[in-house]
Amino acid sequence: MASTPSAFNQDPALFIEKHIKSFVRDNPENRLTHIDGSPIWDEPLVGFARGDDPLFQEYKTVIGDFHLTPREVMEKTLGERPGSPKPGDSLSVICWVLPSTDKTRRSNRKQNKGPSREWTHTYKHGEVFNSMVRAEVVRLLQELGYPAVAPFAADFFQRLYLANGPASNWSERHACYAAGLGTFSLTDAFITPRGMAMRCGSVVTTLGLPPTTRQYAHHYANCPFYVDGSCGACIQRCPAQAITEKGHDKLKCEAYLNKISAELQPVYQVTTGVGCGLCQTGVPCESRIPKIKAAATPVPPAA
Ligand code: B12
Ligand code: SF4
Ligand code: SF4
Known part of the structure; x- marks a missing residue:
């Protein structure tokens, strides 16, 4: 095996x-x-979570008992093979955020019915590239001698249909939340220091890494709507009326994504979905964490 780089x-x-x-x-x-x-993407943000962070156990209540912990991810990947992690062995989750470029965000800002061509190509080719990042991180760790897996790309990854809309057994945003990269919002989407117009990814590994500090008080702390009661700009931005003061209606959102895809696929000459993301552009959280009023009385986050 090649020697480990000194860096x-x-x-x-x-x-x-x-x-x-x-x-x-x-x-x-x-x-x-x-x-x-x-x-397609600007410089990523990178963060790390401990595999045994109690948050991952909490996600079984917050998301559903089908949501996997990092240990379950590793067990499914390695089974009982020699070298498989045992309780107490270190595990980490490596997470990244790929921010949309200013050009793509500006183009989507002008739209009010469906995504711009740039947003659609970012959705399609940007996710292909995100998969390449997942594969590269797994390759690097394996070369360094540490088993690793990208749960989203694993054969056990599942997308489930719940009464309130789709969910998966590995939510990359929840992994990013644990890794200190941002919080959720009124639209459900994830607000990072580089904003909400982004895609993210994650890899679980047996390499122990120092966790990134979470610089937020709760899972809605970056969205002013839940902290000082202001903003709500995304409500007007959504052409499907899927966002209200009560939150994001996933079923309405998904139905609109399907409808707009059928209309725009021939226009943008793509065969996959076209995305939407109007709620992620032309809003204060597009490319940063919006300012929260200093004298704010925190609104308790919804369960
Ligand atoms: C299923 C899915 C969808 C569904 C449902 C989205 C949803 N809200 O879950 C639909 C089809 C509607 C959808 C739409 C879109 N999606 Co989508 N989708 C996914 C997918 C495959 C799984 C998401 C999942 O498992 N959700 C689980 C549920 C439970 O999450 P949730 O309801 O949002 O979580 C809430 C609760 O957990 C709550 N909560 C309550 N108590 C507590 C306590 C704690 C401690 C915490 C942390 C949270 C918490 O907070 C959350 C927000 O309210 C992910 C990829 C992945 N594997 O992660 C991409 C993903 C979420 N999608 C993404 C994108 C970009 C989009 C679109 C913009 C489409 C596009 N590309 O143009 C729209 C945006 C919709 C929106 N406003 O969020 C990105 C997220 C980008 C972002 N900034 O958040 C992801 C992460 C893909 C990626 N790899 O980057 N998507
Ligand atoms: S537009 Fe405003 S209310 Fe909506 S998610 Fe962004 S910061 Fe929160
Ligand atoms: S909530 Fe869904 S339909 Fe509404 S703007 Fe956001 S991505 Fe589009």
């Missing part, structure tokens, strides 16, 4: 963060080749 031995977390950032910066696949060759 990895000195600071494994920094080594992995730099590797993800340079992969995104330098990879020719991170390009809107069908439009103008400009980058």
Whole structure:
């Protein structure tokens, strides 16, 4: 086996963060080749969570008992093979956020019915690239001698249909929440220091890494609506009336995504869904955490 790079031995977390950032910066696949060759994603944010963080157990109540903990993910991946982690062995979740570029966000800001061409190509090719990031992080860790898996790409990944809409057995946003990268919002979507117009990814590994500090008080702390009662701009932005003061109606949102896809696929010459994301652009949380009023009385987050 090749020797371990000294930069990895000195600071494994920094080594992995730099590797993800340079992969995104330098990879020719991170390009809107069908439009103008400009980058799909800006520099990523990277964070780490402990695999035994009690939050992952809490997600079995918050999301459903079908939602996997990092340990269950590893057990499903490795089974009883030699080298499989045992209770007490270290596990980490490596998470990243791929922020949309200013150009793509600006183009979607002008839309009021369906996504722009740039947003659609970011949705389609950007997720293909996100899968490449997942595969690269798994490859890197395995090369360094640590078993790793991207749950979203694993054969046990499942998308389920609950009474209130679709959910999955590995939510990448909940992994990012545990890894200190942001919080949820009135639209359900995830607000990071680089805003809400983003996609994210995650990998579980047996490598122990120092967890990123969560700099927020609760799971809605980055959305002013839940903290000082202000904003609510996303309510007007949604063409499907899927967002109200009570939150996000996933069934209405999904029905609209299907409808707009059928209309725009021939226009944008894509065969997959076109996305939407109007609620993620033209709003104060598009590319940053909005300002929260200083004298705010925190609104208790909904369960
Ligand atoms: C199913 C799915 C959908 C469904 C349902 C979305 C949803 N809200 O769950 C539909 C089809 C509607 C959808 C739509 C879209 N999606 Co989608 N989708 C997914 C998928 C595959 C699974 C999501 C999941 O499992 N949700 C689980 C449920 C339980 O999550 P939730 O209800 O939002 O969670 C709430 C509760 O947990 C609550 N909560 C209550 N108590 C507590 C306590 C604690 C401690 C915590 C942490 C939370 C919490 O807070 C949350 C918010 O209210 C993920 C990929 C993945 N595997 O993660 C992408 C994903 C969520 N989608 C994404 C995107 C980009 C979109 C679209 C913009 C489409 C597009 N690309 O143009 C729209 C945006 C809709 C929106 N406003 O969020 C991104 C998220 C981007 C972001 N900024 O959040 C993801 C993560 C894909 C990716 N890899 O980047 N999607
Ligand atoms: S537009 Fe305002 S209320 Fe809606 S999610 Fe963003 S910050 Fe929260
Ligand atoms: S909630 Fe769904 S339908 Fe409404 S703007 Fe957001 S992505 Fe589009």
